[in-house]
Amino acid sequence: MSRTINVDYLARVEGEGAMYLEIEGDLVKDLQFSIFEPPRFFEAFMRGRHFTEAPDLTARICGICPIAYQMSAVAAMEDAIDVTVDGQLHELRRLIYCGEWIESHVLHVYMLHAPDFLGYQSAIHMAADHADIVKRGLRMKKVGNDVVALLGGREIHPINVKVGGFYRVPTRDELDAMTTDLEWAYEAAIETARWVAQFHFPDFERPYEFVSTVHPTQYPFMGSRIVSDQGIDISVEEWNDVFEELHVERSNALHARIKARGAYHVGPMARYSLNFDKLPAELQALGAELGIAHECRNPYKSIIVRSIEVALAYRLALDIIDRYEPPSSAAVPVTATAGEGHGVSEAPRGLLYHRYLIDAGGLITDAQITPPTAQNQLSIEEDLMAYVPGRTHLDDDTLQWQLEQAIRAYDPCISCATHFLDLTVRRS
């Protein structure tokens, strides 16, 4: 018994990827998740650039999560030159990161993932029947973009982030002007979490090794250590001791793995499961109400986790604004010193690691960037391998759509991971 399912270009993901799936009987005979978005060679042309250019240059790796690239870059550079950015400047960095989590997660929840559960080709199609819901999503997304635009100058590739802090910091009045929208959006995010929790989810859980950054007291944006639920607990400097990136033939992205064990999982489910105790009590209760107390291992349910993280981001934004006192200076001074720096932060779709070597003149001599989707590739493949057995009675269209949906659950940023999704399922 053999059948073939072909999808030439997987939609509603960022970037271009391909997938080949061959099924024999009830088993997956061959599976390849390949990324053939053309390579852009960031790590090569970063060499010879000045260390202060890293946040602007690496932002261009991803138009969806530029803040993540900017934050990991500044963290790595400040580590290299031994500068600490704390106090209100650090709080403003968390605030702009809240804005990015909101715009990226709401885009994914409403426009990329929800249409799958409701049987629509896109949010545009969904809007014909659910105009109010799509409008709510757009308004929520706009509030996130407003935060990024105020702090960063614009939504995509913000211009205001630099090594040492910012070029300009906001006034109290500018931030206060956002609180009414943020308060509305917080309630809308809780309604969103309850709305998506009613979707039908395939009964599918996986024993992932979750990896996330952690912070002593906060749900992590820019964590200080990297932990897993299977015993990893390292400083950022130890990254290359524990993780490695392999180059495989089918992909223009490097596959990251834990040296000792292989696949691991980064992103909202990993953060949520490893940092549940850092959520405000109200959101812990919301998670419990929606059936994901403490952890979530069903990738299809990541849409609930994202919605809770969106609520968290609005809450944190309000708290940061409430406590804001404009710092006396927009940035701490930076001077070049030769050294190596490591930086890590939590992009909406997962942990993003940067490492740089700079020389005494401040020029970059080596760069290493490990994006979240490169880290999740093996996990995505293992999900697809595990999902098919027991479900081969499904017709081709249904199976194909559910497999696409499993990939989309990662909110994969293929542009980040270097960059094409083309799904082929062959049954033999």
Place this chain on the structure above:
Amino acid sequence: MRPKLAVLKFASCDGCQLSLLDAEDELLDIVGAIDVAYFPEASREYIDGPYDLTLIEGSVTTEHDRERLRKIRDDTAMLVSIGACATAGGVQALKNFGDVDEFVRVVYAEPDYISTLSTSTPINDHVKVDFELRGCPIDKYQLIELIAALLAGRKPNIPTYPVCVECKARGNPCVMVAHGTPCLGPITQAGCGAICPAYNRGCYGCFGPSESPNTDSLETWWQGLGVTDDEWIRTLRTFNAGAPTFVEASTRTETRR
């Protein structure tokens, strides 16, 4: 019949097509006026061409993409390239100045697996383009103006004057004159709204060269502010590194040195 729109990408960061989805207040009106026939970042639906309007983000970096682009051109009435990658080759055009084999070796352990052209080039190097929208990223209001104008059959109102004009309109003090901050505004095309000077920073040229820019004069200004030749060259070689004006100016300085 509503006009058919396609939105697609080549080598890029996805940010410029995201600008359409970031038009939160206008999106439902836009998709009410046009048929989104092919837009894989936003929809699983695939309606065959021909299309009335195709927006292309990204630059050409592979032989496969060069072929794909020719087919797209044959299948659309109007083709618009959006963003610095599509109009100037993007930040990945920095490889045009380097040794690509070495670039592949730096990033990939198995260079034989990687297929890439030695250059990153804009869309209009390969096919006829009806309009180019600048920016890294593009400005969403310029995109909305462009779509509205093209569908109405009029010329889009997209200025080609420099950022300085927008800076004056915004009421920014000149960061070069007032603060001695090097700024590319005098030779960079407007469109962003002069964001950087409004945030106490010099323009870094993400909308590419303005019409008839005097790069020599600005280079002298920058020298007066203590900017080294290396810094000047690096500033011109970022997101619009492949724009002819910036290539000529940076190469001239490099040769003189």
